[in-house]
Amino acid sequence: MEYIAAMTSSAGAAGVLIGLVDDEESLRETVGFALRREGYRVEPFPDGLAAWRSFEQGLPDLVVLDILMPQMDGLELCRRLRALSERLPILFLTSKDDEFDRVLGLELGADDYLCKPFSMRELLARVKVLLRRAAVRDEPAGGPTGGTEERIVEVGRLRLDLRRYQAHWSNAALPLTVTEFTLLHALARHPGHVKSRAQLLQEGYPHDAYASDRTIDSHIKRLRRKLTEADPAFDAVETVYGLGYRWRPD
Amino acid sequence: MEYIAAMTSSAGAAGVLIGLVDDEESLRETVGFALRREGYRVEPFPDGLAAWRSFEQGLPDLVVLDILMPQMDGLELCRRLRALSERLPILFLTSKDDEFDRVLGLELGADDYLCKPFSMRELLARVKVLLRRAAVRDEPAGGPTGGTEERIVEVGRLRLDLRRYQAHWSNAALPLTVTEFTLLHALARHPGHVKSRAQLLQEGYPHDAYASDRTIDSHIKRLRRKLTEADPAFDAVETVYGLGYRWRPD
């Protein structure tokens, strides 16, 4: 029963953005602190309207939402968010054991709720569960037989299976790193188009800004090496002096 | 509530209907919520009579039953249910360590009992066990006419009998635990597809938010060991650095 488990900061928490909407500043701070300590990025908002203005521009990975708020309450915000995305995990904070709010929230499409006062441990747990659930939903591994929307990119002798993270060159498997795979995909997706280092960085690290341009060079180096190993005559990755790199079309 | 249940389809729990009979509303809510989070469908009743009226029309897959109830107590309901079906798994909730009730319940044909207060973890475990037992019992009778989903998965040299929780590698039986079996199934079901630790956790522990990513590593370790014992050249469980694991297709 007493199942004390250390909240190991989930490895997948890196880069996960959580919207936190509550009019109580102390709550925002407490919850925000706890979430950040788990490795999440947190964007706090004091009311529904402020949150909505931001969410319109771009959705976070999960939203923690108080129901009672000035300007725009949680229910309305939830309704609007659901119109934008069916998948976005929404976790309600209800101020009391208010059956009405609870039910209404769930009917509006909240994924879970938590009654104040709640333990931080429980909130973290539920956040974790919701994110996990969302992760599964986002990568629904359709069976090879089922309605398989094969996300496969084929460019000349190169074949990229985006779902499986597998690359092939002339039917030989390429043992690529995820980073290398992403880079290769960014390049090969538009044969002939020049990709600047900034663009390529953007592809590989959308969040973590400010990596050196030379880092791309390193990856290009490793990519070329692996591709040359697979085919000594490989020359599809072309350097465009002063601009960037280009995938040479056949 | 229904929304959540829909979202949390556990691997084997999909579509399983559980009747929940207890006069305490809070208990119905708590247990119901937990069961739904497991992916079960739950039909709650406040007393034995109401439950009986429904069960006469059609039986659920399992019944969780309090003994002390108004209208019709659990023992009487159990007796009537046993008259309808010899197989229906029945799980009693006894309010105290009442030896009398316990024995009487088992004599009447209950499959298991649980003393209040009980941990949700334990209840879920017992439900899982009872359903599995029922599935095994039903298996010999269930002919191909059932037209239900395939209960046997074959991937290369691996064969998984989902009904009996038995695994075979090149026709040799693999002595796997339930956890290992579930993990193996999740992996092998989609050969070549990368399964994140989050996804694998979701398969094996849809409810447990505290489960650590490293737990998956442990099970992978044990799985690999057993599979290597069966076949020294075994290498189908592939690590994808930074992402998760993958069942290597032949």
Added chain:
DNA sequence: CCGGATCGTGGCGGAATTGTGGCAACGGCT
């Protein structure tokens, strides 16, 4: 042809991720 800018590459330090032995807790069984 020269000098500055840009690029290629080897390699290194360490961060991140994964493998593994082991242990303590727990449920199930007798």
Added chain:
DNA sequence: AGCCGTTGCCACAATTCCGCCACGATCCGG
């Protein structure tokens, strides 16, 4: 109660990967 199989997780070891630097090669405008 006591034993046994299972399990979750920790601590530490092993591995993989990344980012960047340093230095040499290459390019290009003048």
